[in-house]
Amino acid sequence: MADNQEKIVHFVDYENVHKHIPIDEIARGNHQRVLLFVGNQQTIPNDWLIVDYNITVIRVGKTSKDNVDFHISAYLGMVHVGRDNSVKFIVWSKDKGFDDLIEHLKSRKRRIERKEPRKPKKITGTPSKKVIKPAVEKKKIVEEKPETPQGKIVPPSIKQVGSRVVEILEKTAPAKRPRKQTTLQNQLEHWRPGIKFKHTTLQVINWLTQKQHIVITDDKVKYNF
Known part of the structure; x- marks a missing residue:
């Protein structure tokens, strides 16, 4: 069921736009949701796995031409x-092949548009001293400013970490999930920078076991989802 607060749904063609979308702007808050469509062999950036992001990963099962596009079109429908028609759809893709479908949905009273992310501009030339000097002074002020408790980032709780891990694993094809506890622990370490958790991998696995998301027998992992 859709969240009543949801105002925008972003459909991201990751195969087409890669990491150029403003993910920190479009994935935060209950008012919007990101449906991230990725190819069978693609890897999601670790920094996109943080708990604060409202992202649902949809990974295609096979590698074939336009397979991701077909999935996006199906989910759009x-x-x-x-x-409700008040919810706006934004398709993040440089593929103009979506435009006809977008026009069709507009005729159905859907607020929808396609956006092409802007690539970061390359800085050329040598900045003048007038530009560098204020930047150095500003940095110096920031460094000398005493640290406050408000500035500290609170790491996610074990429940938040475990729930995020379950969400990622649910979107992973069963054949590609870690089948052994040791492999699962290695995978959790790989996700650590993105989820930003401080717990040990064993603590996360214990939480998953206690909540009956997984069962471990002789180092073999069975998933209950």
């Missing part, structure tokens, strides 16, 4: 049926 399904989500359109399940959302």
Whole structure:
């Protein structure tokens, strides 16, 4: 069921736009949701796995031409049926092949548009002294400013970490999930920078076991989802 606060749904063609979308702007808050469509062999950036991001990963099962596009088109139709017309859709892709479908959905009273992310501009030339000097002074002021408790980042709780891990694993094809506890622990370490958790991998696995998301027998992992 859709969240009543949801105002925007972002459909991200990761195969097409890669990491150039403003993920920190579009993935935060209950008012918007990101549906991230990734190819079978693609890897999601670790820094996109943080608990604060409202991202659902949809990974295609096979590698074939336009397979990701077909999935996006299918989800556009399904989500359109399940959302009020006040909810806006944004398709993040440079593929103009979506434009005809977008026009069709507009005729169905859907607020929808396609956006192409801007690539970061390359800085050329040598900055003048007038530009450098204020920047150095500003940095110096920041460094001398005493640290306050408000500035500290609170790491996610074990429940938040475990729930995020379950969400990621649910979106992973069963054949590609870690089958052994040691492999799962290695995978958790790989996700650590993105989820930003401080717990040990064993603590996370114990939480998953206690909540009956997984069962471990002789180092073999069975998933209950």
